[in-house]
Amino acid sequence: MIGKAGKIISWTIVRVPPANFGFQAPYPVVIVELYGGDRIPAQLVDYVPEHLKFGQKVLTVVRKTIQSDIDDVIPYGIKVKPV
Amino acid sequence: MNIFITGAATTIFGELWGVSPRALAKEAVGGALADAGISAKNIQALFVGNMLSGMLGGQEHLGAFFAEELGLGVAAFKVEGACASGALALHNAINSVLSGQYETVCVLGVEKMTDHKPEDVATALMGAGSEAERLSGATFPGLYALLARVHMEKFGTTEEDMAAVAVKNHYHASLNPNAQFRSILTVEKVMKSSRVADPLKLLDCSPISDGAAAVIVSRKKGVQIAASVVATDTLGLAQRKSLIELKATREAAQKAYKHAGITPKDIDIAEVHDCFTIAEILAMEDLGFYKKGEAARAVGKTKKLVINTSGGLKGCGHPVGATGIKQVVELVDQLRGRAGRRQVVGANVGLAHNVGGSGATAVIHILKK
Amino acid sequence: MVGIVSYGTYIPRYRVKLADIARAWNKDPNEVVRSLGIEEKSVPGVDEDAVTIALEAAQCAIADKHIDALFVGSESHPYAVNPTSTIVGELLGQGNNYLAVDLEFACKAATAGMQAIAGLVAAGQIQYGMAIGTDIAQSKPHDLLEYTSAAAGAAYLMGNTGVIAELVSYTSYSSDTPDFWRRDGIRFPTHAGRFTGEPAYFAHVLGSSHHLLEQGKIKPTDIDYCVFHMPNARFPREVSKRLGFTSEQLAPSLIVDHIGNPYSASSLLGLAAVLDNAKPGQTIFMASYGSGAGSDAFLWKVTSEISKIKYQKSKMKERVSDQIAKKTYVDYVGYLKQTHKI
Numbered sequence: 001m002i003g004k005a006g007k008i009i010s011w012t013i014v015r016v017p018p019a020n021f022g023f024q025a026p027y028p029v030v031i032v033e034l035y036g037g038d039r040i041p042a043q044l045v046d047y048v049p050e051h052l053k054f055g056q057k058v059l060t061v062v063r064k065t066i067q068s069d070i071d072d073v074i075p076y077g078i079k080v081k082p083v
Numbered sequence: 084m085n086i087f088i089t090g091a092a093t094t095i096f097g098e099l100w101g102v103s104p105r106a107l108a109k110e111a112v113g114g115a116l117a118d119a120g121i122s123a124k125n126i127q128a129l130f131v132g133n134m135l136s137g138m139l140g141g142q143e144h145l146g147a148f149f150a151e152e153l154g155l156g157v158a159a160f161k162v163e164g165a166c167a168s169g170a171l172a173l174h175n176a177i178n179s180v181l182s183g184q185y186e187t188v189c190v191l192g193v194e195k196m197t198d199h200k201p202e203d204v205a206t207a208l209m210g211a212g213s214e215a216e217r218l219s220g221a222t223f224p225g226l227y228a229l230l231a232r233v234h235m236e237k238f239g240t241t242e243e244d245m246a247a248v249a250v251k252n253h254y255h256a257s258l259n260p261n262a263q264f265r266s267i268l269t270v271e272k273v274m275k276s277s278r279v280a281d282p283l284k285l286l287d288c289s290p291i292s293d294g295a296a297a298v299i300v301s302r303k304k305g306v307q308i309a310a311s312v313v314a315t316d317t318l319g320l321a322q323r324k325s326l327i328e329l330k331a332t333r334e335a336a337q338k339a340y341k342h343a344g345i346t347p348k349d350i351d352i353a354e355v356h357d358c359f360t361i362a363e364i365l366a367m368e369d370l371g372f373y374k375k376g377e378a379a380r381a382v383g384k385t386k387k388l389v390i391n392t393s394g395g396l397k398g399c400g401h402p403v404g405a406t407g408i409k410q411v412v413e414l415v416d417q418l419r420g421r422a423g424r425r426q427v428v429g430a431n432v433g434l435a436h437n438v439g440g441s442g443a444t445a446v447i448h449i450l451k452k
Numbered sequence: 453m454v455g456i457v458s459y460g461t462y463i464p465r466y467r468v469k470l471a472d473i474a475r476a477w478n479k480d481p482n483e484v485v486r487s488l489g490i491e492e493k494s495v496p497g498v499d500e501d502a503v504t505i506a507l508e509a510a511q512c513a514i515a516d517k518h519i520d521a522l523f524v525g526s527e528s529h530p531y532a533v534n535p536t537s538t539i540v541g542e543l544l545g546q547g548n549n550y551l552a553v554d555l556e557f558a559c560k561a562a563t564a565g566m567q568a569i570a571g572l573v574a575a576g577q578i579q580y581g582m583a584i585g586t587d588i589a590q591s592k593p594h595d596l597l598e599y600t601s602a603a604a605g606a607a608y609l610m611g612n613t614g615v616i617a618e619l620v621s622y623t624s625y626s627s628d629t630p631d632f633w634r635r636d637g638i639r640f641p642t643h644a645g646r647f648t649g650e651p652a653y654f655a656h657v658l659g660s661s662h663h664l665l666e667q668g669k670i671k672p673t674d675i676d677y678c679v680f681h682m683p684n685a686r687f688p689r690e691v692s693k694r695l696g697f698t699s700e701q702l703a704p705s706l707i708v709d710h711i712g713n714p715y716s717a718s719s720l721l722g723l724a725a726v727l728d729n730a731k732p733g734q735t736i737f738m739a740s741y742g743s744g745a746g747s748d749a750f751l752w753k754v755t756s757e758i759s760k761i762k763y764q765k766s767k768m769k770e771r772v773s774d775q776i777a778k779k780t781y782v783d784y785v786g787y788l789k790q791t792h793k794i
Binding site for chain 1: 218221225228
């Protein structure tokens with residue numbers, strides 16, 4: 001799942017975040033169609049506004065996801081960044 | 084089907100700070116029993132539709148909880164399917180009577196959401212989606228925003244088209260004494276409201292609400308239930324076959340029309356699931372009222388059909404588990420000619436459309452006078 | 453022949469200008485930039501850490517090999533107790549049959565790992581080992597370190613087949629010299645001002661370097677390039693001059709001029725920048741520095757195998773120069789948000 005390429009097939013910018021995403025808001029959430037056919041929802045990182053468009057090519061990366069409690073295991077997950 | 088709604092009632096919906104879930108339930112169920120002309124001892128089973136009592140209130144086991152509160156020592160069930168919990172509870176109640184095991188049952192939809200921090204409610208509502216969506220930070224408005232984006236790209240639906248849904252539903256709500264919002268909206272006000280998940284703005288979104296609604300289901304004559312159909316689609320948006328429709332809505336509706344022996348043209352009034360303005364536009368298409376891609380232009384301009392006389396989720400409020408039942412109560416009031424200033428003259432056939440999550444569950448009820 | 457088989461680097465795309473930091477604290481921006489010799493430094497994304505950065509660098513270096521040993525050196529390991537190396541190893545799909553080691557020694561944690569891996573390869577115990585230097589360097593706001601502490605990662609796959617740069621010889625110089633430290637449970641490091649200069653950086657870098665030159669009986673004039681740990685723009689230039697290297701020999705390595713000091717990745721990124729342009733047969737002298745204190749020195753000799761990697765990196769835009777060029781600016785507030793200070 002890491003380093004896989006795909007393209008954006010829809011996007012939004014979440015401006016009212018849930019409890020454990022506060023520190024990252026506002027952030028874009030996209031649906032990506034990976035080359036190979038699978039689709040995944042993911043947060044878009046390292047972007048500029050121009051990247052929020054249909055067909056934008058992206059790559060999957062590993063980043064920290066939710067803001068966990070200070071003594072929790074650190075949650076890592078898949079996000080996507082434009083290429 | 085030989086099955087009827089014999090009593091129906093709702094509480095007011097809104098930010099009911101001083102009212103507990105118990106009090107809400109008592110009011111709704113008491114009203115439904117009185118409307119049916121029966122008492123608690125006539126009830127043989129209780130179905131409760133609710134989504135968030137566990138996550139927000141720490142209370143599961145709602146069947147037993149409300150059975151005790153309502154003085155019903157009977158078979159009691161909680162039914163959950165995110166925002167479709169109410170209609171799912173009704174569907175199960177109907178089947179329990181059709182099975183012959185029970186004669187008269189009570190269905191209660193109830194939700195208490197306003198006592199919590201908005202970010203905690205937002206987190207809880209994400210339980211309606213998939214884990215991948217939760218880890219992506221896709222809030223509930225975020226999911227419908229993703230659908231809106233595709234609809235706008237494919238069919239040219241505009242933010243103004245979506246705003247028109249909010250305007251219409253607030254107008255209807257202004258005529259509904261039980262609605263959360265009583266004020267008139269304009270497209271301009273909606274367009275100026277703060278962004279929640281682009282392109283959806285605050286006034287594109289149904290509110291956080293408290294409230295309860297209840298119906299009595301039995302074989303005795305009342306408003307006829309002509310169809311009760313449930314359809315299921317994938318939990319997450321990424322796994323859907325198409326992002327321009329809610330397939331579960333389309334499939335459930337097609338089956339329901341068949342069961343009821345009618346077509347979309349026969350529907351006079353429809354309570355559809357407008358959790359967000361785009362959802363009503365999708366519903367207008369997926370319920371067969373308009374061709375795919377053509378509903379946006381028709382918002383507020385439907386010919387015979389009137390959509391969301393209660394004010395919908397947007398105007399009347401959306402206490403999640405209660406909505407599905409409230410929709411049915413509204414249809415009952417309309418079909419019985421007691422909808423007051425909201426009355427649609429000559430309403431004979433009504434449809435209620437209740438959706439769970441971003442479309443993973445859809446429940447359709449068709450009622451006939 | 454033991455040496456580097458492939459390498460990968462990662463620099464987060466965000467930059468903050470030192471002038472913006474200076475202005476926030478009512479300092480003269482021109483004076484700050486002039487005295488440090490740096491204009492901007494790299495800033496991690498709000499959701500990046502030493503693990504995610506290590507993974508990005510490692511992905512460029514792994515070349516489809518199975519790693520028998522993975523050493524990750526950092527001074528910003530996300531956990532006080534829990535290995536970074538196993539998280540990175542898992543995400544790299546390494547299975548279970550490998551040695552995972554977490555290292556810590558201020559800015560020289562990863563170079564120590566390279567020396568250990570070289571030993572394991574030479575002993576025939578492992579076929580491939582990877583050393584990763586990764587940091588999102590932390591510094592207290594308004595502290596001098598705030599102007600240079602940066603974020604980046606560099607990964608080196610070492611082995612004895614397909615070597616692109618042979619490890620000719622190596623030394624290490626260590627002493628108990630507390631010039632820069634962070635106590636357990638304390639959030640930001642403390643540094644001892646001017647003590648970090650002569651008795652610390654210079655004494656140890658010169659110590660390991662002199663030893664390496666003597667050991668190999670070579671002179672700076674025999675060598676093509678040099679790389680030194682870069683805590684700022686001045687120290688590497690000064691120590692290079694003192695050892696007898698020219699500015700031309702040092703120039704290709706000076707990533708500090710563009711992105712500041714990414715701690716455990718500093719000298720390793722400098723080495724990568726040199727390798728990106730080095731030709732077969734050329735030699736590279738490298739000395740890291742870790743506060744506390746120590747210095748690891750290496751002499752590398754580039755082989756003909758490097759041509760393939762150079763071509764690939766250039767085509768994929770994975771050279772250090774490409775990563776330096778890919779940047780987006782944030783202001784001081786953005787920097788504070790992304791480094792979790794506010």
